[in-house]
Amino acid sequence: MRKALIFFAFLISCGKGINYSQSFPYDKGYVLFDQNGKERKLDEFKGKVLVVGYIYTHCPDICPLITDNMRKIYKEVSKNGWSNKVVFLSISFDPRRDKPEVLNNYAKIYGLDTVKNWFFLTGNPKTIDSLMKDLSIVVEIGPMEVSESGDTIYFIVHTDRIHIVDKRGKIVSYFKGSEANVDDVIKAIRRAI
Amino acid sequence: MIWMLAFIDIADIWARPGIKGGNSAVYMVIRNNDTLPDTLYKASSDIAAMVEIHKTYKDKKGKMGMERVDYVVIPPKGEFKLEPGGYHIMLMKLKKNLRGGKKFNLSLYFKRAGKIDITAEVK
Numbered sequence: 292m293r294k295a296l297i298f299f300a301f302l303i304s305c306g307k308g309i310n311y312s313q314s315f316p317y318d319k320g321y322v323l324f325d326q327n328g329k330e331r332k333l334d335e336f337k338g339k340v341l342v343v344g345y346i347y348t349h350c351p352d353i354c355p356l357i358t359d360n361m362r363k364i365y366k367e368v369s370k371n372g373w374s375n376k377v378v379f380l381s382i383s384f385d386p387r388r389d390k391p392e393v394l395n396n397y398a399k400i401y402g403l404d405t406v407k408n409w410f411f412l413t414g415n416p417k418t419i420d421s422l423m424k425d426l427s428i429v430v431e432i433g434p435m436e437v438s439e440s441g442d443t444i445y446f447i448v449h450t451d452r453i454h455i456v457d458k459r460g461k462i463v464s465y466f467k468g469s470e471a472n473v474d475d476v477i478k479a480i481r482r483a484i
Numbered sequence: 485m486i487w488m489l490a491f492i493d494i495a496d497i498w499a500r501p502g503i504k505g506g507n508s509a510v511y512m513v514i515r516n517n518d519t520l521p522d523t524l525y526k527a528s529s530d531i532a533a534m535v536e537i538h539k540t541y542k543d544k545k546g547k548m549g550m551e552r553v554d555y556v557v558i559p560p561k562g563e564f565k566l567e568p569g570g571y572h573i574m575l576m577k578l579k580k581n582l583r584g585g586k587k588f589n590l591s592l593y594f595k596r597a598g599k600i601d602i603t604a605e606v607k
Contacts, residue, residue: 351575
Protein backbone atom coordinates (compact mmCIF):
# COMPACT_ATOMS: atom_id res chain seq x y z
CA MET A 292 0.00 0.00 0.00
CA ARG A 293 2.83 2.37 0.94
CA LYS A 294 4.57 1.62 -2.36
CA ALA A 295 1.38 2.31 -4.25
CA LEU A 296 0.98 5.67 -2.48
CA ILE A 297 4.59 6.63 -3.23
CA PHE A 298 4.09 5.71 -6.89
CA PHE A 299 0.86 7.74 -7.00
CA ALA A 300 2.66 10.72 -5.42
CA PHE A 301 5.41 10.34 -8.02
CA LEU A 302 2.87 10.42 -10.84
CA ILE A 303 1.30 13.60 -9.43
CA SER A 304 4.69 15.28 -8.92
CA CYS A 305 5.57 14.54 -12.54
CA GLY A 306 2.39 16.13 -13.88
CA LYS A 307 4.06 19.22 -15.33
CA GLY A 308 7.08 17.59 -16.91
CA ILE A 309 6.76 13.89 -16.93
CA ASN A 310 10.04 12.04 -17.19
CA TYR A 311 10.15 10.07 -20.38
CA SER A 312 12.26 7.26 -21.70
CA GLN A 313 11.71 7.85 -25.42
CA SER A 314 14.67 8.69 -27.64
CA PHE A 315 14.81 11.53 -30.12
CA PRO A 316 15.06 9.73 -33.48
CA TYR A 317 18.62 10.71 -34.41
CA ASP A 318 19.27 7.21 -35.76
CA LYS A 319 16.52 7.34 -38.41
CA GLY A 320 18.42 9.57 -40.84
CA TYR A 321 15.76 12.27 -41.02
CA VAL A 322 16.59 15.17 -43.31
CA LEU A 323 14.60 18.39 -42.88
CA PHE A 324 14.84 21.96 -44.15
CA ASP A 325 15.21 25.08 -42.06
CA GLN A 326 13.57 28.49 -42.55
CA ASN A 327 16.30 29.46 -45.01
CA GLY A 328 15.77 26.37 -47.14
CA LYS A 329 19.01 24.83 -45.88
CA GLU A 330 19.06 21.06 -45.51
CA ARG A 331 19.30 20.00 -41.88
CA LYS A 332 20.03 16.45 -40.86
CA LEU A 333 18.32 15.85 -37.57
CA ASP A 334 21.42 14.19 -36.13
CA GLU A 335 23.46 17.37 -36.58
CA PHE A 336 21.82 18.58 -33.36
CA LYS A 337 23.09 15.61 -31.36
CA GLY A 338 25.32 16.75 -28.51
CA LYS A 339 23.10 19.76 -27.77
CA VAL A 340 20.23 19.98 -25.35
CA LEU A 341 17.11 20.53 -27.44
CA VAL A 342 13.92 22.41 -26.69
CA VAL A 343 11.53 21.12 -29.34
CA GLY A 344 8.07 22.51 -30.07
CA TYR A 345 5.61 21.24 -32.68
CA ILE A 346 3.60 23.84 -34.55
CA TYR A 347 1.88 24.87 -37.76
CA THR A 348 1.92 28.47 -38.90
CA HIS A 349 -1.80 28.61 -39.74
CA CYS A 350 -2.63 27.85 -36.11
CA PRO A 351 -3.80 31.13 -34.55
CA ASP A 352 -4.30 30.18 -30.92
CA ILE A 353 -2.41 27.22 -29.43
CA CYS A 354 0.79 27.21 -31.53
CA PRO A 355 1.48 30.92 -30.85
CA LEU A 356 1.22 30.09 -27.14
CA ILE A 357 3.80 27.32 -27.69
CA THR A 358 6.08 29.71 -29.60
CA ASP A 359 5.60 32.41 -26.94
CA ASN A 360 6.51 29.94 -24.20
CA MET A 361 9.57 28.81 -26.13
CA ARG A 362 10.58 32.45 -26.52
CA LYS A 363 10.33 32.94 -22.74
CA ILE A 364 12.41 29.78 -22.25
CA TYR A 365 14.92 31.07 -24.81
CA LYS A 366 15.32 34.34 -22.86
CA GLU A 367 16.02 32.41 -19.65
CA VAL A 368 18.47 30.12 -21.45
CA SER A 369 20.31 33.20 -22.77
CA LYS A 370 20.33 34.80 -19.31
CA ASN A 371 21.88 31.64 -17.89
CA GLY A 372 24.63 31.67 -20.53
CA TRP A 373 23.54 28.35 -22.03
CA SER A 374 23.05 29.55 -25.61
CA ASN A 375 25.94 27.47 -26.94
CA LYS A 376 24.57 24.35 -25.26
CA VAL A 377 20.87 24.60 -26.05
CA VAL A 378 19.17 24.59 -29.44
CA PHE A 379 15.52 25.45 -30.08
CA LEU A 380 13.61 23.59 -32.79
CA SER A 381 10.11 24.51 -33.96
CA ILE A 382 9.08 21.65 -36.21
CA SER A 383 6.05 22.14 -38.46
CA PHE A 384 3.67 19.22 -38.86
CA ASP A 385 1.98 20.98 -41.78
CA PRO A 386 4.70 20.68 -44.45
CA ARG A 387 2.29 21.09 -47.36
CA ARG A 388 1.71 24.73 -46.38
CA ASP A 389 4.73 25.43 -44.20
CA LYS A 390 7.45 25.71 -46.82
CA PRO A 391 10.80 27.23 -45.74
CA GLU A 392 9.82 30.70 -46.96
CA VAL A 393 6.60 30.56 -44.91
CA LEU A 394 8.58 29.54 -41.81
CA ASN A 395 11.04 32.33 -42.53
CA ASN A 396 8.20 34.85 -42.57
CA TYR A 397 6.77 33.32 -39.38
CA ALA A 398 10.16 33.65 -37.64
CA LYS A 399 10.34 37.31 -38.73
CA ILE A 400 6.83 38.07 -37.52
CA TYR A 401 7.75 36.67 -34.10
CA GLY A 402 11.11 38.49 -34.09
CA LEU A 403 13.03 35.20 -34.01
CA ASP A 404 14.71 35.34 -37.41
CA THR A 405 18.02 36.55 -36.01
CA VAL A 406 18.26 33.96 -33.24
CA LYS A 407 21.22 31.75 -34.11
CA ASN A 408 20.26 28.72 -32.01
CA TRP A 409 16.62 28.52 -33.11
CA PHE A 410 15.61 26.59 -36.21
CA PHE A 411 12.17 26.39 -37.80
CA LEU A 412 12.02 23.06 -39.59
CA THR A 413 9.84 21.50 -42.24
CA GLY A 414 10.32 18.69 -44.72
CA ASN A 415 8.88 16.22 -47.13
CA PRO A 416 5.34 15.32 -45.96
CA LYS A 417 6.22 11.62 -45.66
CA THR A 418 9.29 12.48 -43.60
CA ILE A 419 7.30 14.74 -41.30
CA ASP A 420 4.51 12.16 -40.90
CA SER A 421 7.06 9.52 -39.92
CA LEU A 422 8.92 11.88 -37.57
CA MET A 423 5.70 12.87 -35.80
CA LYS A 424 4.80 9.20 -35.32
CA ASP A 425 8.24 8.51 -33.87
CA LEU A 426 7.74 11.38 -31.45
CA SER A 427 4.15 10.42 -30.55
CA ILE A 428 2.84 13.75 -31.85
CA VAL A 429 -0.68 13.14 -33.10
CA VAL A 430 -1.66 15.21 -36.15
CA GLU A 431 -5.18 15.05 -37.59
CA ILE A 432 -6.34 17.27 -40.43
CA GLY A 433 -9.72 18.80 -39.53
CA PRO A 434 -12.66 19.59 -41.78
CA MET A 435 -11.97 21.78 -44.81
CA GLU A 436 -13.82 24.99 -45.63
CA VAL A 437 -13.76 27.04 -48.81
CA SER A 438 -13.66 30.83 -48.53
CA GLU A 439 -15.66 33.15 -50.79
CA SER A 440 -12.50 33.65 -52.81
CA GLY A 441 -12.21 29.90 -53.36
CA ASP A 442 -9.33 29.27 -50.95
CA THR A 443 -9.36 25.99 -49.08
CA ILE A 444 -8.98 26.43 -45.35
CA TYR A 445 -8.34 23.68 -42.83
CA PHE A 446 -7.13 23.37 -39.29
CA ILE A 447 -5.23 20.62 -37.55
CA VAL A 448 -6.00 18.82 -34.32
CA HIS A 449 -2.66 18.12 -32.70
CA THR A 450 -0.74 17.22 -29.60
CA ASP A 451 0.30 20.24 -27.55
CA ARG A 452 3.90 19.48 -26.65
CA ILE A 453 7.37 20.77 -25.86
CA HIS A 454 10.09 18.14 -25.50
CA ILE A 455 13.41 18.50 -23.71
CA VAL A 456 16.08 16.28 -25.25
CA ASP A 457 19.42 15.72 -23.54
CA LYS A 458 22.84 15.65 -25.20
CA ARG A 459 22.65 11.90 -25.79
CA GLY A 460 19.32 12.15 -27.54
CA LYS A 461 17.06 10.98 -24.78
CA ILE A 462 13.76 12.80 -24.33
CA VAL A 463 14.08 13.57 -20.65
CA SER A 464 10.97 15.71 -20.10
CA TYR A 465 7.89 16.84 -21.88
CA PHE A 466 5.47 19.65 -21.19
CA LYS A 467 2.15 20.91 -22.46
CA GLY A 468 3.49 23.44 -24.92
CA SER A 469 0.80 26.08 -24.51
CA GLU A 470 0.77 25.92 -20.71
CA ALA A 471 4.38 25.09 -19.88
CA ASN A 472 5.70 26.70 -16.73
CA VAL A 473 8.98 28.36 -17.72
CA ASP A 474 10.61 27.68 -14.34
CA ASP A 475 9.82 23.97 -14.61
CA VAL A 476 11.23 23.83 -18.14
CA ILE A 477 14.40 25.66 -17.07
CA LYS A 478 14.88 23.13 -14.26
CA ALA A 479 14.55 20.32 -16.80
CA ILE A 480 17.07 22.01 -19.12
CA ARG A 481 19.48 22.53 -16.21
CA ARG A 482 19.28 18.81 -15.42
CA ALA A 483 19.80 17.91 -19.08
CA ILE A 484 22.91 20.07 -19.61
CA MET B 485 -9.13 51.76 -24.92
CA ILE B 486 -12.72 50.77 -24.17
CA TRP B 487 -15.18 50.71 -27.06
CA MET B 488 -18.67 51.40 -25.86
CA LEU B 489 -21.97 51.52 -27.64
CA ALA B 490 -25.19 51.63 -25.67
CA PHE B 491 -24.93 48.81 -23.17
CA ILE B 492 -21.97 46.88 -24.61
CA ASP B 493 -18.34 47.65 -23.62
CA ILE B 494 -15.43 46.01 -25.38
CA ALA B 495 -12.01 46.16 -23.74
CA ASP B 496 -8.55 44.55 -23.82
CA ILE B 497 -8.67 44.05 -27.59
CA TRP B 498 -5.55 42.53 -29.13
CA ALA B 499 -4.54 40.19 -31.93
CA ARG B 500 -1.84 37.63 -32.54
CA PRO B 501 0.87 38.24 -35.12
CA GLY B 502 0.15 36.44 -38.38
CA ILE B 503 1.67 35.96 -41.80
CA LYS B 504 0.11 36.97 -45.12
CA GLY B 505 -2.01 34.03 -46.31
CA GLY B 506 -2.10 32.61 -42.79
CA ASN B 507 -4.35 33.15 -39.80
CA SER B 508 -4.58 35.18 -36.64
CA ALA B 509 -6.84 35.42 -33.63
CA VAL B 510 -8.39 38.42 -31.91
CA TYR B 511 -9.10 38.48 -28.19
CA MET B 512 -11.16 40.87 -26.05
CA VAL B 513 -13.49 41.18 -23.11
CA ILE B 514 -17.11 41.98 -23.95
CA ARG B 515 -19.16 43.43 -21.12
CA ASN B 516 -22.92 43.65 -21.17
CA ASN B 517 -24.27 46.38 -18.90
CA ASP B 518 -27.90 45.65 -19.69
CA THR B 519 -30.36 43.45 -17.82
CA LEU B 520 -30.95 41.30 -20.91
CA PRO B 521 -28.42 39.00 -22.62
CA ASP B 522 -26.96 39.84 -26.01
CA THR B 523 -25.51 37.59 -28.69
CA LEU B 524 -22.38 38.08 -30.78
CA TYR B 525 -23.12 36.20 -33.99
CA LYS B 526 -20.74 37.57 -36.61
CA ALA B 527 -17.49 39.47 -37.13
CA SER B 528 -15.92 40.94 -40.25
CA SER B 529 -12.72 42.70 -41.26
CA ASP B 530 -11.00 43.76 -44.45
CA ILE B 531 -7.73 42.32 -43.13
CA ALA B 532 -8.73 38.70 -43.83
CA ALA B 533 -10.63 36.71 -46.46
CA MET B 534 -12.76 35.01 -43.79
CA VAL B 535 -13.63 35.97 -40.24
CA GLU B 536 -15.40 33.58 -37.87
CA ILE B 537 -16.01 33.01 -34.18
CA HIS B 538 -13.94 30.01 -33.05
CA LYS B 539 -13.30 28.02 -29.94
CA THR B 540 -10.16 26.08 -29.05
CA TYR B 541 -10.87 22.74 -27.42
CA LYS B 542 -9.00 19.85 -25.93
CA ASP B 543 -10.23 16.34 -26.66
CA LYS B 544 -10.20 13.40 -24.27
CA LYS B 545 -6.72 12.38 -25.38
CA GLY B 546 -5.30 15.86 -24.76
CA LYS B 547 -5.10 16.88 -28.41
CA MET B 548 -5.86 20.52 -29.19
CA GLY B 549 -8.22 21.58 -31.94
CA MET B 550 -10.45 24.41 -33.06
CA GLU B 551 -14.03 24.63 -34.16
CA ARG B 552 -16.33 27.29 -35.47
CA VAL B 553 -19.17 28.42 -33.25
CA ASP B 554 -22.27 30.19 -34.54
CA TYR B 555 -22.53 32.67 -31.67
CA VAL B 556 -21.61 33.48 -28.11
CA VAL B 557 -23.99 34.88 -25.51
CA ILE B 558 -22.96 37.74 -23.26
CA PRO B 559 -24.93 37.40 -20.03
CA PRO B 560 -26.86 40.34 -18.56
CA LYS B 561 -24.72 42.46 -16.24
CA GLY B 562 -21.87 40.14 -17.08
CA GLU B 563 -18.97 39.61 -19.45
CA PHE B 564 -17.66 37.15 -21.99
CA LYS B 565 -13.93 36.74 -22.48
CA LEU B 566 -12.38 35.87 -25.80
CA GLU B 567 -8.96 34.68 -24.61
CA PRO B 568 -6.00 32.49 -25.63
CA GLY B 569 -6.85 28.82 -25.46
CA GLY B 570 -10.59 29.54 -25.57
CA TYR B 571 -12.97 31.56 -27.71
CA HIS B 572 -11.52 33.99 -30.26
CA ILE B 573 -12.32 35.85 -33.44
CA MET B 574 -10.55 33.89 -36.13
CA LEU B 575 -8.99 35.77 -39.04
CA MET B 576 -8.32 33.44 -41.96
CA LYS B 577 -6.25 34.01 -45.08
CA LEU B 578 -4.74 37.28 -43.93
CA LYS B 579 -4.30 39.78 -46.73
CA LYS B 580 -1.07 41.15 -45.24
CA ASN B 581 1.44 40.37 -42.52
CA LEU B 582 0.31 41.31 -39.03
CA ARG B 583 3.36 42.40 -37.06
CA GLY B 584 3.47 43.62 -33.49
CA GLY B 585 2.18 47.18 -33.18
CA LYS B 586 -0.01 47.08 -36.29
CA LYS B 587 -3.64 48.15 -35.85
CA PHE B 588 -6.62 47.11 -37.94
CA ASN B 589 -10.40 47.49 -37.89
CA LEU B 590 -12.90 44.81 -37.05
CA SER B 591 -16.70 44.89 -36.93
CA LEU B 592 -18.70 42.87 -34.44
CA TYR B 593 -22.40 42.13 -34.92
CA PHE B 594 -24.71 41.72 -31.94
CA LYS B 595 -28.36 40.73 -32.08
CA ARG B 596 -29.45 43.60 -29.85
CA ALA B 597 -26.61 46.14 -29.83
CA GLY B 598 -26.14 45.89 -33.60
CA LYS B 599 -22.83 46.50 -35.36
CA ILE B 600 -19.91 47.74 -33.30
CA ASP B 601 -16.66 48.79 -35.01
CA ILE B 602 -13.47 48.30 -33.03
CA THR B 603 -9.72 48.52 -33.59
CA ALA B 604 -7.39 45.70 -32.62
CA GLU B 605 -3.66 46.02 -32.01
CA VAL B 606 -1.25 43.20 -32.80
CA LYS B 607 0.77 42.13 -29.75
